Amino acid sequence: MTKTAAQKSDLKQKAMHELREMFELFAYLAFFFVALAVYDMLLLKRYNVEYLTIAFALINAAVITKVIMIGEYAKLGKRYEHKPLLISAMWKAFVFGWLVFAFHVLEEIIKRLIHGADMAKATGDIRYEQFAARAIVVFCVFVPLFAFREFRRVLGEETFYTVLFRSEAAGRSDLSKGT
Numbered sequence: 249m250t251k252t253a254a255q256k257s258d259l260k261q262k263a264m265h266e267l268r269e270m271f272e273l274f275a276y277l278a279f280f281f282v283a284l285a286v287y288d289m290l291l292l293k294r295y296n297v298e299y300l301t302i303a304f305a306l307i308n309a310a311v312i313t314k315v316i317m318i319g320e321y322a323k324l325g326k327r328y329e330h331k332p333l334l335i336s337a338m339w340k341a342f343v344f345g346w347l348v349f350a351f352h353v354l355e356e357i358i359k360r361l362i363h364g365a366d367m368a369k370a371t372g373d374i375r376y377e378q379f380a381a382r383a384i385v386v387f388c389v390f391v392p393l394f395a396f397r398e399f400r401r402v403l404g405e406e407t408f409y410t411v412l413f414r415s416e417a418a419g420r421s422d423l424s425k426g427t
Contacts, residue, residue, distance in 0.1 A: 266317075273316055273393075277309035280389045312348055312386070319347050325394075333398045340398070341390035349383040 285305040319325065324347065325340035353374065360370035400408040 270313055270317060273313040274309055276393055277312055277389070278306055281305035281309045284385065311351075315348055315351050316344055319344055329398075329401070333395065333402060337391060337395040337398045340394040341387055344394070345383055345387040345390055348386050349379060352379055352382065 282302055282305045285301045289301060325343040328336045328339040331339075353376075356374055356379075357367075357370045360373065361367070365373070403411070
């Protein structure tokens with residue numbers, strides 16, 4: 249069974265849309281995580297830039313991007329989409345914050361098991377307060393992220409990007425035409 253040209257075009261459009269989604273999420277998360285890494289270095293008076301710290305922030309942004317995309321694919325956080333945008337965005341930030349928290353704890357346990365710790369030691373030695381602090385920061389980063397994503401969902405992608413990236417006059421004329 250061969251795919252028609254329309255099916256191939258649809259598949260290509262879907263792949264491009266997913267890549268764009270992934271890039272947008274990564275860029276947003278990378279911006280905040282690199283800023284936090286630099287803030288941490290300056291706060292601890294380590295003025296020499298540690299590129300490894302920034303690299304870990306970028307890797308973390310990439311991993312969390314994938315976690316969010318998997319969570320969205322699994323339709324997590326859709327419970328309150330019929331409510332006001334603020335409630336929906338806060339709910340999604342909360343749900344995905346917990347997902348990222350759980351992922352990081354699981355990742356830490358697996359790392360410890362790989363390095364030879366038994367399950368009791370691997371789970372007992374985790375500094376949950378450190379993960380909780382990270383979860384609070386991630387939640388705060390997620391609130392505006394999901395607010396924008398909810399605006400985009402409600403307005404439609406074309407209208408959202410017109411309002412966000414075009415000049416005021418061009419945006420108004422495009423919106424009045426119904427595009």
